[in-house]
Amino acid sequence: MLLIKKFFRQKSNYFLIILISICFAFSLTISSISNSIHAYWENTILNEIIFRTYELRDLPNVDEAKKILDNISEVEGYFPSSDYTVNTWVKGINSDKDLPVMSLYGIVGSQKVVVGEEITNDNKDENVLICPNKYLPYYSTELRDYDESKEIDLTRFLNKTISLVSHEESDNKQKTAHFKIIGLYEADNEYADPRACYTYYTNIEELRNLFETSKYEITSSSDHDLLFQIKNIVDEEKVLKELENNGLYATKIAGINTQIALKSLYSLISVKKVITISLILILIFITLYKEKINRSNLSINKLIGYDNKNIIKQTIFNNALLLFCSFIILIPLTHIYLQVFQYYLPLYDNNFKDVTFALAFSNLINIFFIIMFIMIILIVISFLSNHKSNILEDISS
Amino acid sequence: MKNVVLKLHNIKKIYKVKDENILALDNINIDFELGKFYLIIGHSGSGKSTLLHLLGLIDNADSGEIIFNDNNISNLNSKELAKLRNEKIGYIFQEFYLDKYLKAYENIMVPMLINKNFSNKKEIFKRSLLLLDKVGLEKRKNHFPKQLSGGEQQRVCIARALANYPDIILADEPTGNLDINNEKYIFNLLKELASENKCVIMVSHSSDAKNYADVILEMDNGRLKRI
Structure with a gap:
């Protein structure tokens, strides 16, 4: 209870919670937008017949190729390549x-x-x-x-x-x-x-x-080429692999370079990566700084009987509370971000026009694991700092 | 009958500074008794602080024995020493070292929270209020350290030192940052604690301190002598 009170009395913790929430909400927003767009493309544009049609050329035995295609449940149909x-x-x-x-x-x-x-x-x-x-x-x-x-x-x-x-x-x-x-x-x-x-x-x-x-x-025309279509673009890799296992190599008859088509999205993803890495570095720096200015408190606690286990428990509790609060705030914040992006992105890029941005649960899980990873880093830093601290030196200084 | 709580036997402490050995404590032999107020004086570098660190179980001697309540503590591990510090020794510092994010009564609760002799938080809370009352700060319980004067902060520090019913109170220049009135108050308080069967050991440069001490010890070049 005392630890919770102490935590919420430190302005620096509010600053950190806001910083973490804002940055991770941005990261989560971009991931969600990316997910929404890819899902939209996979379900619509990339799933158009032309983009899930493949060609098998110069087949030595067309009938055998047809049999192989018949046995792949994800293949919708095939027909002569003309x-x-x-x-x-x-x-x-x-x-x-x-x-x-x-x-x-x-x-x-x-x-x-x-x-x-x-x-x-x-x-x-x-x-x-x-x-x-x-x-x-x-x-x-x-x-x-x-x-x-x-x-x-x-x-x-x-x-x-x-x-x-x-x-x-x-x-x-x-x-x-x-x-x-x-x-x-x-x-x-x-x-x-x-x-x-x-x-x-x-x-x-x-x-x-x-x-x-x-x-x-x-x-x-052409008796040695076959065109075939797969039912859903998401099965593309599986079907091509199965054909390869049977010695057949299919080529796509049409494709879209999503890196070019979704240029704006990939720019946002780059920004997201920079922000996430910067945030991790900032958090490490702030934790080191806090540990330094908190060293005398830590040593007094050690002096009055707190052992390393107690100190580490406190550190874990503090960091867990910090990241838990950030995680709770970032969810509604992400929804707000998504609304803003939903309104403004289509004005700049037509690719976003028909896409509904939604918070993806899988991205939320990813962010949770990133937060856990950061927490482990912070705890390790605190642990090392705690081990380095010397009651005598800290009290004397 | 002597009521010895802490005994130093043939204690030696040597510091190595650039290939040179400095004898900080030279064959110290002394018994500290409950119910007495000890004052340690001496010029800077005489070994006062080193002695206080040994008494406070935060530094080790190079040779000799430290007997605490008839137990040799030289072989205790860090966890056992931490428990001993928590339950048997109270510390008072010149710089107070209060947690600035905790209120006065919360600072006093800190050492009690890891002491298993307290059964619940309510008991801990009650004792912290009692101790604040003892040092005359019951009305300031909800104040943070920065809202208290230096003398008041030192009184909170004394209350914190008393939290776990310690046998020994170690005070390192407790009035170094205080005015004369506060100094008198603190010295009287420490003397009162000694009269309550605690062993109070204080390092101080104050000339007035001698008037309150039962035993005056002088450190000189690592040697301790009774005045």
């Missing part, structure tokens, strides 16, 4: 005039959606399309020139269902398939084909089966 293309007429977009040839591609290598939704795991089987925002039916790939007056703005067809029909309208066996346009990509993109829409490759296969009696082109 774009399936179906050329088709499109009906229902414009009542006056149907669109001529539209090329449909598998989702792999698709364009970035700028309006509407991406094709995801949840909707990939629902006959959905992403198309250019400006559709150019008479586009010439060779000359890359077109008559702008003939472009069709597909924005107004977003979330509408269109009909794809086989070319030959006179054919009595003409087949029709219905697809919904759920997203639009930028047609002015250098690599965009303004007649091309994208759907999931299995839909293309279904279309191929549907249109098989027609004469229209369905292209497929």
